[in-house]
Amino acid sequence: MPESAAVRPGGTARGRGGPRQVRDQVGDQVRISPREQDVPTALEVLRRLGTGPRGLTEPEAEQRLAAVGPNTAPAAGTASWAGLFLRGVRDPFTAVLLCLALVSAAVASWGTACVILALVAVSCLLRATGEHRSDRSATALRDMVSGTATVVRRAAPGEPPRERELPVGELVPGDVIRLAPGDLVPADVRLLRAHGLTVHQAALTGESAPVAKDAADPPRRVRARGPAEVRGGVPGGAFGRPQLCFQGSGVATGSATAVVLETGPRTRFSAAHDPGGDAAGTAAGRPASAFDRSVRGVSWILIRFMLLTPPLVLMANAALRGRGLETLPFAVAVAVGLTPEMLPVIVTTCLARGALALARTHRVIVRRLPALHDLGAMDVLCVDKTGTLTQDRPVVAEALDAAGRPDPEVLHWAAANAWWTLQLADLPAPDALDEAILDAAQATARDATAPVPGGAHDGVDAVPFDPARRLSTAVLRTPGRLGTHTLVVKGAVENVLDRCALDPAEHARLLALATDRAEAGHRVLAVALAERPARARPYTPADEHGLALRGLVLLRDALAPTAGPALTVLGERGVTVKVLTGDHPGTAVRACLDLGVDVDPGQVMTADDVDRLDDAQLASAAVRTAVFARCAPEHKARITAALRSAGHTVGFLGDGVNDLPALRAADVGIAPRGAVAAVREGADAVLAEKDLTAVGHAVAAGRDAGGNIATYLRVTLSSNLGNVIAMLAAGLLLPFLPMLPAQVLAQNLCFDVAQLAFAHDRPHPAVLRRPTVLRPRELLRLIGGFGAINAVADLATFGVLFLASRGSGGLDDASVFHSGWFTENLLTQALVMVLLRVGRRTARRGTPGAVGLAALGLSAVGLLLPVSPLGSLLGLTALPVTYYALLVVVLALYATALRAASRRWERGHRDRREAARV
DSSP, X not given: OBOOOOOOOOOOOOGGGOHHHHHHHHHHHHHTOSSOOOOOOHHHHHHHHTOOTTOEEHHHHHHHHHHHOOSOOOOOOOOOHHHHHHHHHTSHHHHHHHHHHHHHHHTTOHHHHHHHHHHHHHHHHHHHHHHHHHHHHHHHTOOOBOOEEEEEEESSTTSOOEEEEEEGGGOOTTOEEEEXXXXXXXXXXXXEEEEEEEEEOHHHHOOOSOEEOOOOOOOSOOOOOGGGGGGTSSTTGGGGOTTEEOTTOEEEEEEEEEEEEEOGGGSHHHHTTSTTSTTTOSOSSXXXXXXXXXXXXXXXXXXXXXXXXXXXXXXXXXXXXOOOGGGHHHHHHHHHHHSOTTHXXXXXXXXXXXXXXXXXXXXXXXXXXXXXXXXXXXXXXXXXXXXXXXXXXXXXXXXXXXXXXXXXXHHHHHHHHHHHHXXXXXXXXXXXXXXXXXXXXXXXXXXXXXXXXXXXXXXXEEEEEETTTTEEEEEEEOTTOTTEEEEEEEEEHHHHHHTBOOOHHHHHHHHHHHHHHHHTTOEEEEEEEEEEEOOSSOOOGGGOOSBEEEEEEEEEEEEOTTHHHHHHHHHHTTOEEEEEOSSOHHHHHHHHHHTTOOOOGGGEEEHHHHHTSOHHHHHHHHHHOSEEESOOHHHHHHHHHHHHHTTOOEEEEOOSGXXXXXXXXXXXXXXXXXXXXXXXXXXXXXXXXXXXXXXXXXXXXXXXXXXXXXXXXXXXXXXXXXXXHHHHHHHHHSSSOSSOHHHHHHHHHHHHHHHGGGGGOOOOGGGGGSOOOOOHHHHHHHHHHHHHHHHHHHHHHHHHHHHHTTTTTGGGOHXXXXXHHHHHHHHHHHHHHHHTSSTTOOOGGGOOHHHHHHHHHHHHHHHHGGGSHHHHHTTOOOOOHHHHHHHHHHHHHHHHHHHHHHHHHHHHHHHHHHHHHO
């Protein structure tokens, strides 16, 4: 499929119908807008394009190429490292830190300002480097393929037309091209002549079966009824028009002559690069993802606390202690203490490490780091059927006789038809259905009673498949039966039955039998025989009459070998998989059932059902529905948006142009390496193969990273909130500041450095069983409860200090109070780090792990810093031994209360999650 950089169309017009004017005129006809649904006749198209069946002249083609540009896809831009760095500066968390840095600088607290700015720089550096590396990896995945097309052109107006091969990029509107089996359709074209033409357009519509095309002019006015009108008046919209073929499709059978309508960025295939184009089907700008929404919510919580804390500190000290602006540095330090300064660094490090591990271990490229969090938060995954649950080929399920009983002989006759049609009709290769029949017959040939396809007969003649009659005929001569030829006819059930000698009741019975099998998810072909006197002249479709039905061949899509186990794993991890396909609902349901996924009739919807619902009704119905069939691109996007509006975090896995609108509407878009360029470049994650197993690995990596981020937020915000509450209370009770600004900053730095260990933690396996979502309101309730426990522990420390230092200054000694509270704060923060981890996983071989080591180091700093020379520089001093003994009691009670509150919260969180699932 041709993909390369592109030039936007533009330039001059030639005569009264120049290329650009012609393109604009025909564009509405090609795209089949809701207002104008007529398909122009072949003669009208040729006139508007200023061309004819003999093709353009070389000078005309050169002029048009200069005017409209090459027939190539739009160029995909990659953000520069500097651009990614600036994007990180605009992050809401970074904005909070920059505001604090500005306030610190305004009050001449240069140390605080410098530390905050350093954290911002490190965070943006890590994020930009990780995303830039991901972009380069995704770019390396692009496999650009060039191609040629057979074009009819003339050297000059009076010269005869000649066919020659040209690079696809040199095609222009008005060129006349030839199509043959195996060719890729190089542009959007209107058929002029066609013989037995069928095309694969799964990349555009998602339907795996070849689609019949015909050059015949439609009725003068084709009007649609009901909801289908907005889709172009026929099933599948413009893609369902038999007169039109589109770039991105491939010729399965037959041949055709066509005129090029659209090239370059104006083809439907390439328009997917433009978010505002028809193929995109979405509004300009991608909706905020789950990570963006979570970050925004948490950021506003922090901003409110940040704005509220300094005024409270200033007003309380001014009203009760008579202190004025001299407490402003302390107020700013308190605000800094409340803010999780390391959050951007933790988030970026967790996501970057997870993305790097995915790329190395499972060959999954995360192109946008926040998308890894969204993968972990995902609870609904929407997939196309073809190529994801099933392979891109059918297999024979069963062969039945006319009574509906299994009969292997029916498969033998179907294989003979496929074999000799391929040999005698001069076809380059069997189509997918014939290939499946031949494979099945070859497999049964190992049995001595089953002949090799075509081996028991001699082929005499063949009438190849024709989309108009929808069947093919092979004429065979059986050795030992001179003077008789056997016609083996295979094709669509209705068309074969119409040519059989049947009474109406038998005709209806057989048609009902085939319909039941089709509703059960099978593709059904009928096989019929007829005896004719041998003759030398060729056979024609007129000989296909008076047939005797031999039986039916049932085919189904071949299942992807890893789809079943992958669906089981995703289900265990709380991810509901929904199928959005352009195929028949029975085919999609059959694939699900074959994979062990039970689908009730009430869990299936078609595109017509979707059209009858408004957005609110669709949001409710989409949650209950497992299979959406006959979906056009706009349906997939609308369903995805409806699931998001219902409160789900939605992922979408697709590889065709028809999947791009839904890919953009999802929280996280996933594409395989073999996807079309537009989809691959618009995806948040790129898989080496289209395999649900890789999605399962990506979900696990996202939940590991998201679990560590959630743990960091829970630990740091609850601890910081408790400290702030205690500082406000201490500021009102004490005749001096409860802690010097330098001490607050040193304490924050120690805690921040220790919390870097969360980026290297290994969460408990329980984290993988549920989505990891940062819900601001739930987080606020959690930190409020744990923060209150922490504040009580801090206030209890005041009593311990009073008892331990009574007679030696007590609470009137500022250095003793500062030292005691500094030590207690770091020890309680170390306890919080260990006790509030997700699942509290025990490290292997008895080692404490990264978080355990960090907590031990933080405890050592809290105990040793006050008695060290550095402690005296910070205004800290040694503490009485009695204080440490009483502090052990406070910490034991604090740990008990914290463990009890943590268990209660986890139990309530689990109950709320189960209630929401019900």
